[in-house]
Amino acid sequence: MKRALRPNLINSLSTSFSSSLPQQHKLPSLHFHTNIKAHFVAKLQTCKDLASATSTHSNIVKFGFSNDTFAANHLINCYLRLFRIDNAQKLFDEMPQRNVVSWTSLMAGYVGLDQANMALCLFRQMQGTVVLPNEFTFATLINACSILVNLEIGRRLHALVEVSGLQSNLVACSSLVDMYGKCNHVVEARLIFDSMCTRNVVSWTSMITTYSQNAQGHTALQLFKEFNHSGLDRPNHFMLSSAINTCASLGSLSDGKITHGVVIRLGQDASDVIASALVDMYAKCGCVNYSAKVFRRISIPSVIPYTSMIVGAAKYGLGTLSLQLFQEMVVRSIKPNDVTFVGVLHACSHSGLVDKGLELLNSMNGKYGVIPDAKHYTCVADMLGRVGRIEEAYELAKSVQVEGDARAMLWGTILSASRLYGRVDIALEASNRILESNPEVDGAYVTLVNAYALAGDWENAHNLRSEMKHTGVYKEPGSSWIEVKEPT
DNA sequence: ATAGGGTTAG
Numbered sequence: 001m002k003r004a005l006r007p008n009l010i011n012s013l014s015t016s017f018s019s020s021l022p023q024q025h026k027l028p029s030l031h032f033h034t035n036i037k038a039h040f041v042a043k044l045q046t047c048k049d050l051a052s053a054t055s056t057h058s059n060i061v062k063f064g065f066s067n068d069t070f071a072a073n074h075l076i077n078c079y080l081r082l083f084r085i086d087n088a089q090k091l092f093d094e095m096p097q098r099n100v101v102s103w104t105s106l107m108a109g110y111v112g113l114d115q116a117n118m119a120l121c122l123f124r125q126m127q128g129t130v131v132l133p134n135e136f137t138f139a140t141l142i143n144a145c146s147i148l149v150n151l152e153i154g155r156r157l158h159a160l161v162e163v164s165g166l167q168s169n170l171v172a173c174s175s176l177v178d179m180y181g182k183c184n185h186v187v188e189a190r191l192i193f194d195s196m197c198t199r200n201v202v203s204w205t206s207m208i209t210t211y212s213q214n215a216q217g218h219t220a221l222q223l224f225k226e227f228n229h230s231g232l233d234r235p236n237h238f239m240l241s242s243a244i245n246t247c248a249s250l251g252s253l254s255d256g257k258i259t260h261g262v263v264i265r266l267g268q269d270a271s272d273v274i275a276s277a278l279v280d281m282y283a284k285c286g287c288v289n290y291s292a293k294v295f296r297r298i299s300i301p302s303v304i305p306y307t308s309m310i311v312g313a314a315k316y317g318l319g320t321l322s323l324q325l326f327q328e329m330v331v332r333s334i335k336p337n338d339v340t341f342v343g344v345l346h347a348c349s350h351s352g353l354v355d356k357g358l359e360l361l362n363s364m365n366g367k368y369g370v371i372p373d374a375k376h377y378t379c380v381a382d383m384l385g386r387v388g389r390i391e392e393a394y395e396l397a398k399s400v401q402v403e404g405d406a407r408a409m410l411w412g413t414i415l416s417a418s419r420l421y422g423r424v425d426i427a428l429e430a431s432n433r434i435l436e437s438n439p440e441v442d443g444a445y446v447t448l449v450n451a452y453a454l455a456g457d458w459e460n461a462h463n464l465r466s467e468m469k470h471t472g473v474y475k476e477p478g479s480s481w482i483e484v485k486e487p488t
Numbered sequence: 489a490t491a492g493g494g495t496t497a498g
Binding site (some may be wrong): 031043045070074075077084097100101102103105106107108134135136137138139140142143170171172173174176177178199200202203205206207208209236237238239240241242244245271272273274275277278279280303304305306307308309310311337338339340341342343346375378379400409478 | 489490491492493494495496497498
């Protein structure tokens, strides 16, 4: 095997370099060296599978480039593209000389694999070296803070950005705008946006999204308009999706139609991402028939527009349409994901197709390879609860392992159903589990009081209410207890 | 060579 591999490689190299090699008599070895390295790097950039990555890796070692930082950085990035963070980390650990690209690449790799914390750890390690962070390093780290909603570290990085003299840097500032926005600090995001000396589509999109995600949709749309009149650039599909999404969150059909008009004028209506946003927007603005129109114009819809349409139809009680669409995507071999199943399960729930819903839940993993999680169980528990199949809902909830807020949600659903059907025993059980999952939830206290009261256990109800007053979680009786999580 | 923004659920 190995014997065959090496001559082949040398053959392929000599053919690719045969035209340049003979002319370079003076420095043949040096040029061969440079060219062969370029060849390996080119190979790494187009690597599609682990086998070719590892074979190129071993060739890099064989040809004596194992200590070459440039080649190793390419290898790291190649492994990261193939989602092999373990290989990338191992290589990184073995590098004798790491530069800022080595560090930043590995950090970005962790962020991309939902391990934003690891990126921050790496930065701490990096600070113990002589390598200095650049704008890309900061952008990657600030992005990690956005994902983690970690304002504290975000602020520290902001300070470091300033110390490093990058306070007007486009890339660093755009990520700061995004970070402050994701941490709900709109004013600070805007201050940075205003302080930037150059802005591009990305920075404007970050600012628009910040307003949109912080319940200031009108300001977001105003900024979108401002950008369009500024003549700086044309909005791209990122900015357009954000604007459409803003209209959806506002529930404003008129703004939605105007934005749809902008999309058409810019010739962006063929974009899958934009179409998904439009389908969702029309459904949220009360026009599911428009959603259907947009959806049917997509030639090959991916799982996202399919899901948007399934969810939209489900909300309008068009359960049969949702299920038809689901069937259609299965026939077209478009793989449903976890969100798609939330949609179809909702459809079953809202249209009273209970047994169909149960059948779907049970076939999710085996037939479609999607492992049901808390949100699916909550959905099905709600479906069973609505039609009074409380026992089954209760058994289902007991059978699943869920933690934290998701657990409170699941048992909140059981609680709601058991109250509705007067099952005080199960209501009590559910209240207790909500308390176990999340003791800070004041709504659960109220519910527990209600449950005790319902059961006629007034003494316990009274005691608990005093305890609540004591711990400061008291809520006036009669207020809504369904709000498990209040917006901050 | 490395980087920043967007789309489906609750």
